[in-house]
Amino acid sequence: MTTQTALITGASRGLGLALARELARRGWTLLIDARGAEALAAARSELAGETRVIALAGDVTDAAHRDGLAAAARELGGLDAVINNASTLGVSPLPALLDYPIAALEAVFRANVIAPLALLQAVRDQLKPGARIINVTSDAGVEAYPGWGGYGASKAALEQLSNVLAAERPDLRVYWVDPGDMRTQMHQEAYPGEDISDRPPPEESAPGLVALLSGALPSGRYQARALPSRPAPDEASGVRETRVALTVADFDRALAFYRDGLGLPTVTDWSSGETGRSVVLAAGRATIELLDEADAAYTDDVEAGERVAGPVRLALEVENVARASERLRAHGAEAPRGPVHTSWGTLTQRLRAPDGMQLSLYQPDPDAKGEEA
Numbered sequence: 001m002t003t004q005t006a007l008i009t010g011a012s013r014g015l016g017l018a019l020a021r022e023l024a025r026r027g028w029t030l031l032i033d034a035r036g037a038e039a040l041a042a043a044r045s046e047l048a049g050e051t052r053v054i055a056l057a058g059d060v061t062d063a064a065h066r067d068g069l070a071a072a073a074r075e076l077g078g079l080d081a082v083i084n085n086a087s088t089l090g091v092s093p094l095p096a097l098l099d100y101p102i103a104a105l106e107a108v109f110r111a112n113v114i115a116p117l118a119l120l121q122a123v124r125d126q127l128k129p130g131a132r133i134i135n136v137t138s139d140a141g142v143e144a145y146p147g148w149g150g151y152g153a154s155k156a157a158l159e160q161l162s163n164v165l166a167a168e169r170p171d172l173r174v175y176w177v178d179p180g181d182m183r184t185q186m187h188q189e190a191y192p193g194e195d196i197s198d199r200p201p202p203e204e205s206a207p208g209l210v211a212l213l214s215g216a217l218p219s220g221r222y223q224a225r226a227l228p229s230r231p232a233p234d235e236a237s238g239v240r241e242t243r244v245a246l247t248v249a250d251f252d253r254a255l256a257f258y259r260d261g262l263g264l265p266t267v268t269d270w271s272s273g274e275t276g277r278s279v280v281l282a283a284g285r286a287t288i289e290l291l292d293e294a295d296a297a298y299t300d301d302v303e304a305g306e307r308v309a310g311p312v313r314l315a316l317e318v319e320n321v322a323r324a325s326e327r328l329r330a331h332g333a334e335a336p337r338g339p340v341h342t343s344w345g346t347l348t349q350r351l352r353a354p355d356g357m358q359l360s361l362y363q364p365d366p367d368a369k370g371e372e373a
């Protein structure tokens with residue numbers, strides 16, 4: 001598996017740190033920054049327990065700092081993702097537009113609009129093919145909240161900049177994302193002296209960003225908390241996902257077979273890796289069936305007419321066995337015999353995939369249902 005690398009700006013606290021923690025747990029290599037060196041060093045040493053991290057203290061509005069980030073990105077072998085998260089609220093308490101000090105407004109635009117684009121320009125040669133860019137924006141960029149004009153206008157500019165970049169670079173995935181209200185230092189600055197404890201923590205928005213970084217959603221505007229995140233772990237076992245990892249001799253053929261033949265959506269794509277290639281495909285609910293040798297032999301006998309499966313066989317419930325097996329045969333599957341009505345109430349088609357894997361495609365037996373009715 002190839003390690004993925006992300007540059008996250010403003011990762012010493014708030015949303016940036018919550019995202020860095022999520023990615024570290026998944027083994028991403030991280031390049032992070034923030035101006036405050038002490039908080040950044042604390043974040044780095046926490047994250048370094050999980051993954052490789054380079055932390056560079058500096059201000060994203062500073063060209064020399066951005067060049068330093070680009071050099072570090074080169075050292076890491078390139079970037080799979082850039083998350084422009086660092087941002088400034090501007091003057092607090094939030095002034096009305098006609099009272100907004102212009103020098104302060106310019107500083108807001110430098111941090112929230114110019115710096116994210118300048119950073120992308122600085123690292124453009126370090127972006128790996130198909131790299132993802134997340135520009136963190138805000139609902140203040142699209143709604144008219146009194147007092148939020150300076151910050152909101154800068155986020156609106158960042159949104160349109162992202163929109164045009166997505167059109168100019170269809171080879172990248174460009175996301176502009178509203179994380180929703182979060183209980184962070186920036187939010188507290190917007191509401192000085194007020195109790196913001198009812199706002200959700202940034203940990204509730206970070207999984208949406210992970211979904212964008214690991215899924216296959218098209219470029220566009222997203223709301224982080226509306227994105228499907230990873231399922232909660234099963235309460236009893238703590239297991240979140242069961243993944244069957246198949247080592248295949250012909251990767252492209254297997255990809256065509258499982259992804260295109262079965263129509264399985266890609267969850268994570270590591271297929272351009274330098275150390276090897278892999279993809280993760282969504283394949284419905286995962287379960288583990290344990291069966292003894294006698295039951296395995298009986299199942300093989302019913303479905304295939306002889307004992308053929310090794311220690312692992314994939315059993316996939318599909319909508320329509322005939323259609324699914326036709327598609328898989330077009331991708332090189334071989335069928336020992338036609339579909340069978342099993343004694344356990346399924347219509348099952350056994351197939352042998354080009355990689356040798358035994359597949360049972362099954363659906364509830366339509367004839368058995370007819371008899372019941």
Ligand SMILES: NC(=O)c1ccc[n+]([C@@H]2O[C@H](COP(=O)([O-])OP(=O)(O)OC[C@H]3O[C@@H](n4cnc5c(N)ncnc54)[C@H](OP(=O)(O)O)[C@@H]3O)[C@@H](O)[C@H]2O)c1
Nearest residue numbers: 010012013014015034035036059060086087181182184186
């Ligand atoms: N909190 C909300 O309710 C909310 C709502 C909508 C959108 N957002 C957006 O969500 C993102 C994250 O915000 P947050 O609430 O997590 O903010 P936060 O808790 O204040 O964290 C901001 C992070 O960015 C860093 N940073 C700020 N200015 C920087 C600069 N010029 N150069 C480098 N690093 C800088 C900060 O560290 P230093 O200060 O040490 O540099 C810190 O690590 C921002 O883009 C924000 O606009 C937040």
